Amino acid sequence: MIDETHDYARTSWVECANGHGEFPIQNLPFGVFSPGQERPRGGVAIGDQILDLAKAAASALLAGEAKIAAEAAAAATLNSFLALPAAARRALRRRLSDLLAAGAAEAGEVKTWLYSARDCTMHLPASIGDYTDFYAGIHHALNVGKQFRPDNPLLPNYKHVPIGYHGRASSIRVSGAEVRRPNGQRKAPDAEAPTFGPSQRVDLELELGIWVGQGNELGQPIPIGEASDHIAGLCLLNDWSARDLQAWEYQPLGPFLAKNFLTTISPWIVTTEALAPFRIAQAARPEGDPRPMDYLWDETDQASGGFALELEVFLSTRQMREQGLPAVRISQSAASHLYWTAAQMVAHHTAGGCDLRPGDLFGTGTISTPDDRGVGSLLELTRGGAQPITLPTGETRTFLQDGDELSLAGHARAEGRVSIGFGPCSGIVRG
Amino acid sequence: MIDETHDYARTSWVECANGHGEFPIQNLPFGVFSPGQERPRGGVAIGDQILDLAKAAASALLAGEAKIAAEAAAAATLNSFLALPAAARRALRRRLSDLLAAGAAEAGEVKTWLYSARDCTMHLPASIGDYTDFYAGIHHALNVGKQFRPDNPLLPNYKHVPIGYHGRASSIRVSGAEVRRPNGQRKAPDAEAPTFGPSQRVDLELELGIWVGQGNELGQPIPIGEASDHIAGLCLLNDWSARDLQAWEYQPLGPFLAKNFLTTISPWIVTTEALAPFRIAQAARPEGDPRPMDYLWDETDQASGGFALELEVFLSTRQMREQGLPAVRISQSAASHLYWTAAQMVAHHTAGGCDLRPGDLFGTGTISTPDDRGVGSLLELTRGGAQPITLPTGETRTFLQDGDELSLAGHARAEGRVSIGFGPCSGIVRG
Numbered sequence: 001m002i003d004e005t006h007d008y009a010r011t012s013w014v015e016c017a018n019g020h021g022e023f024p025i026q027n028l029p030f031g032v033f034s035p036g037q038e039r040p041r042g043g044v045a046i047g048d049q050i051l052d053l054a055k056a057a058a059s060a061l062l063a064g065e066a067k068i069a070a071e072a073a074a075a076a077t078l079n080s081f082l083a084l085p086a087a088a089r090r091a092l093r094r095r096l097s098d099l100l101a102a103g104a105a106e107a108g109e110v111k112t113w114l115y116s117a118r119d120c121t122m123h124l125p126a127s128i129g130d131y132t133d134f135y136a137g138i139h140h141a142l143n144v145g146k147q148f149r150p151d152n153p154l155l156p157n158y159k160h161v162p163i164g165y166h167g168r169a170s171s172i173r174v175s176g177a178e179v180r181r182p183n184g185q186r187k188a189p190d191a192e193a194p195t196f197g198p199s200q201r202v203d204l205e206l207e208l209g210i211w212v213g214q215g216n217e218l219g220q221p222i223p224i225g226e227a228s229d230h231i232a233g234l235c236l237l238n239d240w241s242a243r244d245l246q247a248w249e250y251q252p253l254g255p256f257l258a259k260n261f262l263t264t265i266s267p268w269i270v271t272t273e274a275l276a277p278f279r280i281a282q283a284a285r286p287e288g289d290p291r292p293m294d295y296l297w298d299e300t301d302q303a304s305g306g307f308a309l310e311l312e313v314f315l316s317t318r319q320m321r322e323q324g325l326p327a328v329r330i331s332q333s334a335a336s337h338l339y340w341t342a343a344q345m346v347a348h349h350t351a352g353g354c355d356l357r358p359g360d361l362f363g364t365g366t367i368s369t370p371d372d373r374g375v376g377s378l379l380e381l382t383r384g385g386a387q388p389i390t391l392p393t394g395e396t397r398t399f400l401q402d403g404d405e406l407s408l409a410g411h412a413r414a415e416g417r418v419s420i421g422f423g424p425c426s427g428i429v430r431g
Numbered sequence: 432m433i434d435e436t437h438d439y440a441r442t443s444w445v446e447c448a449n450g451h452g453e454f455p456i457q458n459l460p461f462g463v464f465s466p467g468q469e470r471p472r473g474g475v476a477i478g479d480q481i482l483d484l485a486k487a488a489a490s491a492l493l494a495g496e497a498k499i500a501a502e503a504a505a506a507a508t509l510n511s512f513l514a515l516p517a518a519a520r521r522a523l524r525r526r527l528s529d530l531l532a533a534g535a536a537e538a539g540e541v542k543t544w545l546y547s548a549r550d551c552t553m554h555l556p557a558s559i560g561d562y563t564d565f566y567a568g569i570h571h572a573l574n575v576g577k578q579f580r581p582d583n584p585l586l587p588n589y590k591h592v593p594i595g596y597h598g599r600a601s602s603i604r605v606s607g608a609e610v611r612r613p614n615g616q617r618k619a620p621d622a623e624a625p626t627f628g629p630s631q632r633v634d635l636e637l638e639l640g641i642w643v644g645q646g647n648e649l650g651q652p653i654p655i656g657e658a659s660d661h662i663a664g665l666c667l668l669n670d671w672s673a674r675d676l677q678a679w680e681y682q683p684l685g686p687f688l689a690k691n692f693l694t695t696i697s698p699w700i701v702t703t704e705a706l707a708p709f710r711i712a713q714a715a716r717p718e719g720d721p722r723p724m725d726y727l728w729d730e731t732d733q734a735s736g737g738f739a740l741e742l743e744v745f746l747s748t749r750q751m752r753e754q755g756l757p758a759v760r761i762s763q764s765a766a767s768h769l770y771w772t773a774a775q776m777v778a779h780h781t782a783g784g785c786d787l788r789p790g791d792l793f794g795t796g797t798i799s800t801p802d803d804r805g806v807g808s809l810l811e812l813t814r815g816g817a818q819p820i821t822l823p824t825g826e827t828r829t830f831l832q833d834g835d836e837l838s839l840a841g842h843a844r845a846e847g848r849v850s851i852g853f854g855p856c857s858g859i860v861r862g
Binding site: 219 | 596625687780
């Protein structure tokens with residue numbers, strides 16, 4: 001549904017939003033922030049400002065569904081907001097777009113709802129009931145499969161089942177949280193016994209996060225044709241991974257300590273409404289692959305279930321920062337390399353009756369390109385640590401060292417005119 | 432710490448509690464209940480009565496730590512109660528034991544806090560932030576390993592790592608919730624392609640649940656010597672499993688739809704205080720097995736980290752119930768067959784920095800005996816469906832059929848005099 005909120009010619013009286021690479025008036029993502037030391041509440045990013053939804057909810061400028069949505073979003077988490085019908089969320093976004101548009105008569109009052117983002121602290125947008133990590137990046141699955149199972153890189157179920165597993169919700173943090181190198185057990189293939197200590201193979205995983213809006217009752221699957229109404233928006237997600245711990249622990253039930261020490265997300269829910277102009281067919285399923293089973297098949301989803309999103313990974317070492325060198329881009333990928341759509345994930349997750357709740361989070365799995373230009377982990381980029389990369393300082397890296405800062409970035413670009421972004425998703429590794 | 436609350440000679444003026452097989456005055460488990468249509472609040476089971484902690488909190492009969500604990504437990508979930516220092520929980524239990532003891536002068540007032548359990552609805556004791564399922568039943572791991580990997584039944588990490596994985600929190604329900612047979616993908620080994628439909632291999636898993644009390648901060652592991660203060664109590668847990676879905680989906684990241692359609696628990700938190708007289712050395716680690724690594728080693732835990740608990744599984748088919756036949760016991764196991772202690776699970780879970788939150792739940796993994804008498808799943812009992820069991824009606828079962836009712840029971844018995852139980856943990860399978 002493309003409407004006036006997507007009009008690329010629309011500008012805002014919030015001047016810094018015009019030409020802003022992440023938060024122009026066409027984006028308007030939702031998050032939770034604290035101005036100074038004040039209590040957390042819902043907000044919307046516009047340029048380098050944050051619009052206070054608690055103030056909006058208390059104003060006479062909102063009515064009907066938009067007001068109900070603002071009232072729900074004025075709380076310290078967005079769970080109640082996400083529980084609303086998608087139509088209410090959309091009504092609020094449309095109203096805010098109008099109020100923030102250049103020439104809006106209400107600008108004087110709305111200006112009093114704005115805070116400089118630099119004076120605010122961002123929080124998790126929602127209390128995350130459950131976090132599920134999928135494995136939909138097929139080139140990542142292939143690359144990793146080659147290392148862990150050379151004879152059998154892509155398992156027979158991969159092209160039939162949107163493989164996913166339950167992740168840890170408690171250790172998800174917004175961008176900026178420090179990455180403490182985890183302790184754990186590891187065992188070299190030729191060692192007699194495992195040892196315990198700090199992971200020597202801390203890695204990133206470049207993923208998208210998918211925020212669940214309205215949930216479903218236990219035992220009531222969400223048909224794929226209705227799945228998109230249950231998806232509120234996206235964020236960036238770094239599924240930090242300790243590869244040495246993972247290799248030793250992951251059989252037979254999957255990764256555990258290797259992943260649950262931290263997951264970092266970008267703080268804003270970039271709505272599916274803002275991303276509506278950037279929907280594309282999922283490109284990663286080549287001709288000749290099995291047709292998705294009926295419960296995963298929907299014509300609209302086949303035609304436009306994917307997202308045209310550019311994804312990047314930047315690395316900056318302590319030495320680089322001391323020398324004033326900018327971060328280097330170590331990966332340039334795109335969401336089009338996902339094998340399964342967000343709607344297919346929702347349909348699969350609930351197919352057996354499992355209930356989703358508003359504010360649940362999915363990870364897509366690591367998104368890698370078929371070539372080396374855009375692999376989403378150092379495990380892939382350095383061939384399991386065998387081929388170090390060299391940085392502008394002459395330093396080399398296989399996995400992350402203490403002091404390294406890792407940042408993800410994501411953008412949807414409309415013919416060079418408007419760019420919609422996700423905000424930061426970064427963390428510095430500490431020993 | 433054994434005190435007067437464990438005195439086997441102590442009786443209660445609540446007459447039905449004396450000789451009660453599950454809830455004598457020595458138990459006093461915590462849960463959340465609704466009397467009739469009233470709002471949920473914390474309660475304590477005593478015989479076939481439930482003591483209302485909201486009424487207790489409002490009374491002058493409680494003071495100090497006990498009052499603080501009762502106030503926290505008066506809410507609709509026990510999360511705030513579980514977040515208290517263990518000493519506060521213990522103070523409340525001691526005070527309630529005194530108030531309920533035969534001859535207590537306060538009996539007249541306390542009587543007004545009681546409801547007949549039969550007129551009440553039980554709820555989940557806490558909002559479960561994260562659910563983790565361990566795999567500490569070594570005989571189950573061996574039995575299942577033989578079926579899935581005949582050449583390699585027990586993986587090399589098993590005796591070093593308390594293997595666990597993240598489960599689904601949203602689909603946990605208390606006893607009585609119906610078990611809807613899940614849909615999902617399955618593929619026979621000789622089939623060309625998978626099919627989608629109702630699982631034909633719905634199974635139970637006999638487990639204990641472990642309730643987390645106080646949590647820890649991200650990045651701050653809980654040393655094993657302090658772990659027991661973070662464990663509030665136990666429950667029964669049935670990790671319903673769809674074996675056909677599991678076999679097809681579980682590689683490489685573990686079970687997903689095969690487990691997340693429902694997990695049933697008994698509604699009461701049987702406290703570690705009530706179980707204090709039933710602590711034993713964990714028996715399942717034979718001589719010659721590797722010594723647990725330092726972060727998993729604690730002398731007290733080695734000596735008394737286990738629980739002397741009898742566990743049973745009962746099956747009743749629709750036909751059996753129609754013929755007035757009692758449920759048959761299909762398994763008789765014991766918690767002593769766990770390879771890892773609850774404290775080792777806490778220490779391992781947090782070793783890499785992962786944070787636990789009050790009200791988190793662990794499953795121990797399926798608890799099977801070394802022989803056939805007490806295996807904790809039909810997968811084991813019927814050798815993967817190859818050897819059906821015969822029931823008193825002449826019916827046979829490999830896996831569960833629609834109409835089958837499956838119940839778990841757990842008891843700690845003190846020399847035949849006092850028996851502490853968990854309450855029901857059952858569900859009927861529906862197509």
